[in-house]
Amino acid sequence: MADQVAAVVRDYYGARLTGQGDLKTGACCSSEPLTPRLRSIVATIHPDVLNRFYGCGSPMPDDVDGLTVLDLGCGSGRDVFMLSALVGENGRSIGVDMTPEQLAIGRAHQAEQARVFGHRTSNVSFLEGRFENLSSLGIADASIDVVISNCALNLSEDKARVFAEIRRVLKPGGELLFSDVFASRRLPADVASDPLLVAECLGGALYVEDFRRLMAATGWADYRLLAKRTIAIGHPYAELLVGPTTFWSMTVRAFKLDGLEDCCEDYGQVATYLGTMPDSPTAFLLDDHHRFIAGKPMLVCGNTAAMIGESRFRRHFRVDGDRSVHFGRFDCSPSESRAAIDAAPASACC
Numbered sequence: 001m002a003d004q005v006a007a008v009v010r011d012y013y014g015a016r017l018t019g020q021g022d023l024k025t026g027a028c029c030s031s032e033p034l035t036p037r038l039r040s041i042v043a044t045i046h047p048d049v050l051n052r053f054y055g056c057g058s059p060m061p062d063d064v065d066g067l068t069v070l071d072l073g074c075g076s077g078r079d080v081f082m083l084s085a086l087v088g089e090n091g092r093s094i095g096v097d098m099t100p101e102q103l104a105i106g107r108a109h110q111a112e113q114a115r116v117f118g119h120r121t122s123n124v125s126f127l128e129g130r131f132e133n134l135s136s137l138g139i140a141d142a143s144i145d146v147v148i149s150n151c152a153l154n155l156s157e158d159k160a161r162v163f164a165e166i167r168r169v170l171k172p173g174g175e176l177l178f179s180d181v182f183a184s185r186r187l188p189a190d191v192a193s194d195p196l197l198v199a200e201c202l203g204g205a206l207y208v209e210d211f212r213r214l215m216a217a218t219g220w221a222d223y224r225l226l227a228k229r230t231i232a233i234g235h236p237y238a239e240l241l242v243g244p245t246t247f248w249s250m251t252v253r254a255f256k257l258d259g260l261e262d263c264c265e266d267y268g269q270v271a272t273y274l275g276t277m278p279d280s281p282t283a284f285l286l287d288d289h290h291r292f293i294a295g296k297p298m299l300v301c302g303n304t305a306a307m308i309g310e311s312r313f314r315r316h317f318r319v320d321g322d323r324s325v326h327f328g329r330f331d332c333s334p335s336e337s338r339a340a341i342d343a344a345p346a347s348a349c350c
Helices: 002-016 036-042 047-051 078-087 100-108 110-116 131-137 159-169 195-199 208-217 236-242 302-309 312-316 336-341
Strands: 068-072 092-097 124-128 144-150 170-183 223-230 247-255 269-273 283-287 290-293 297-300 317-320
Touching: 002 100, 002 195, 036 078, 047 078, 047 100, 068 078, 068 159, 078 092, 078 110, 078 124, 078 144, 092 100, 092 131, 100 110, 100 124, 110 124, 131 159, 144 159, 159 170, 159 208, 170 208, 195 236, 223 283, 269 290, 269 302, 283 302, 290 297, 297 302, 302 312, 302 317, 312 317
Parallel strands: 068 092, 068 144, 092 124, 144 170
Antiparallel strands: 170 247, 223 247, 269 297, 269 317, 283 290
16 A cells, blocks of 8 residues: 555656646645745745645744754755755755655756855755655664654655654754644545545545644654644545545644653743744744743743753753642643634644
8 A cells, every 4th residue: 555655646746747736736735924034045946946846834944054954755855955045054954755756856956056055065965765764765863953844744654654763863852843734534545545635645634633642652742733724625526535524734843852741741940032043033933822032931831841941942042940849730722712713633732
């Protein structure tokens, strides 16, 4: 079955799609706004690369200068080249995809993009392979600072192995930041395997509760939601197949950290954002219900304190307190009004 899915994906993205206009549904279309800095980077990327971009979100990490970032399902390389500019000449941007035709487009523009970004040599690598076995591509344990993916993890038939592989390659404190398609229920097997639904990122979309269980089973005790929007399918045959299923594009953040708990606990810790993130001088958004105002102390749960105090964000925060005294459960949930609007679970703990 996995080989059949891979064959469908390679054929669809390698031969059938010649650009964004060939997409049949609204699943692989991103409508998330970019920051001015990201828009300026996109403006320098070759149109051939941009036309083959099929993402559903914008999982671009903040402040990654000099870091190594891995993009799973990089396609023709739009996000890889954006990351190339963000990590700078001393960083590395690695893209993995299983579609040779897509990778060929990125490689054809690799040297040109390096010159545009002012790099003496390209800091980009395009690797052909599968997400489930990154070691076969030479990606070592604890070698990656941030892993991103944009509407591609749904294409894997062995998602548990993918999330385990991501934990393996991330450094301690490293981050997974990805956008993908999620579903309000489990699709019947014959529907989920329909070639059109598979290729358009709907057939392999994870039921949100199964995603929560999968993350816990593969070592991710807590994850956070950054953004969510309902997907308008816009294709009569696909809509008939999926029936009463709601699909969301969701952007999720998770960290490889020891000691995260499966619910939010109160240790009396306080975090203060220093206002030093390049694109966030006045406020920083960790997730959909943690917006840190620069200079304003904020009471946080133990997991949130670890996420900002033991990751690449540590130099942008002051965290006061430790876990020596426990005060019970911490109410870390979104507001009731927001929860009423958004039916899908926001995070593992919150």
